[in-house]
Amino acid sequence: MGSRLEPGEFEHLRPSRFLSFTFPNPLPDPPNPYGDPLRIAVLDSPSPSSSHPQIAALLVPLGREDDWIFSTAPGHLQLLLSLDLPLSRLVLAGNTPSSSPATLTSYSSPLPESESDPDSDALQSSLLPLLLALCPKASFVDGIPQIPFLSFDDDVVRIVPVETLVGPVVGEMLVEDVAIDRSPSPPELRRRLRFKRMPNLVQTQVRLLPQSSSSSISTLEFGSLRPEVGSLVQPYLAPMVAGLSLIATAVEERVRLGLRPKALCVGVGGGALLMSLRTQFGFDVLGVEADDVVLGVARRHFGLIEDEFLRVCVGDGIEMINNSSDFDAIMVDLDAGDATNGVSAPPLEFVQMNVILAVKSAVHEQGVVVVNVIPSDGSFYGRMVATFREVFCELYELDVGNGENLVLMATASPVGTDTIESGGSIPVKLNEVVGKGLISCIKKIF
Structure with a gap:
């Protein structure tokens, strides 16, 4: 060979x-x-x-x-x-x-x-x-x-392949069940999606739970488990959801007026973020994914369920942004698709000025844009922040703490992290789902 x-x-x-x-x-x-x-x-x-x-x-x-x-x-x-x-x-x-x-x-x-x-x-x-x-x-x-x-050391103690597929956009992909070491506690069982083009990057993962509440997960095999709906076990998802704290007051006002807050998710993956926004926070969610095979995987293996308030479509995320408006939250979770340029997420084309201007036009005046970033060095992230500073009113940052991801948050109007202290269902649910400690780590950088 x-x-x-x-x-x-x-x-x-x-x-x-x-x-x-x-x-x-x-x-x-x-x-x-x-x-x-x-x-x-x-x-x-x-x-x-x-x-x-x-x-x-x-x-x-x-x-x-x-x-x-x-x-x-x-x-x-x-x-x-x-x-x-x-x-x-x-x-x-x-x-x-x-x-x-x-x-x-x-x-x-x-x-x-x-x-x-x-x-x-x-x-x-x-x-x-x-x-x-x-x-x-x-x-x-x-x-x-x-x-x-x-030495290569990760916390995976068992891997069982579930399905290998090929998508027209992302190419070969793998769905796998893994056991994650949680010593001295029993291993945690998860389902993951990886793409062959960037195999070290876990595209999405959810916890696996017993089919019935009376079963013990420590005695079960992978085949008898189900994905946890809205699971935020992927390290950067809870920090992305924490970005809603910046607009909690505005979202509560919409709810008070009888309006459902709207979210656009650019990049669906397994759909965990979409399901969380829909089921836990009551958002009307639209997801756009470039590869229809990925959407099929999300439905079959990761618990994505569409209804009148959660819709997904196949398309180009940037094109969708150009044709959208009035979203309370725009969540961007896209990988670059090619590690040779030293950037894992988001794609280089996403951080161009014309795209950032389109993003600002698509978000509500009191909305927030949240982007998952995996830079290989500070230069890319610095250029990205500089571009956002030219367009948005305020920028916030949350370090995921895993040595890889940063979450960048941008608002078109002045806000404040103290909105989490206000009353209403959104702040209460944020405390419950992501925790006040995580929200308190959001740092204003502009």
């Missing part, structure tokens, strides 16, 4: 170059858990340092070699971009994925006592000569380079 390698292939860095090949396992004998041969995948950063290039390596976790995170170039790239280290080259080493990587297999994490397997440490040491051979020439300017082995 992999590419044919030319002599001196890795002596120089080439932005975004990705190559994979097989290599004999230096420790092929049992009890070494890795097989023979190993798959070696090499990726150069989109912006590598030519003067002091740094290289690092990572052993693919046993049992996850078929996962798109480790078996595809987009997954490899997102791993590299997610690191705090300014790496120029990241090398993955692990077992060879199956011949049909699209057919993802179930995974269970190893027992705690096997996590510090000394054979893995020995394998790392034995791979150092290969890694030195994979270093660019510039790495040796100051002597033999140090090549750290990084």
